[in-house]
Amino acid sequence: KNEVEQSPQNLTAQEGEFITINCSYSVGISALHWLQQHPGGGIVSLFMLSSGKKKHGRLIATINIQEKHSSLHITASHPRDSAVYICAVRNNNDMRFGAGTRLTVKP
């Protein structure tokens, strides 16, 4: 079993829909990161969480340390949100990644 599990693997939405991507992990962590990767490979760091909730524009990320679970929400989705979203957990020694969620938002 992978130490970092993401769901769903693929997600297709209509423009304007509310989107949720989930991440569960089984290891101890210092922080959890949400990353966005566009076609071509470039990765952008969206959030770093160690507790609670963060919001940036239409994106919201939450983490429940006790349940070892995090969610990334996108409100009012737009075609430009189409990308792969990757959950990554960091401890003192390394970083472990989920397999990613491929999001396609149709106009």
Added chain:
Amino acid sequence: KAGVTQTPRYLIKTRGQQVTLSCSPISGHRSVSWYQQTPGQGLQFLFEYFSETQRNKGNFPGRFSGRQFSNSRSEMNVSTLELGDSALYLCASLLAGGPGETQYFGPGTRLLVL
């Protein structure tokens, strides 16, 4: 402020050769992490450097090595290339490399081993 640069962006090598990839972090950042991304394994951590010292290393064979220079630029080397080394190699720049820091990723070097 200039972003993270990686050179070269694309590289084709043959089995058995060796390759050196370079990463220049954001000015003032002292930590560089390296990652390998393949379709089969996804993203995997290679190593992390801080102030010229390797701080952590992922589960990769000894053919994969790296170093960091006094100006924080980092190189990674892969010797005796195998077909399975074909991947996107990404580096990330951090101020000091703490677990709670934001990572700033470079555009990556796409390596194809024939």
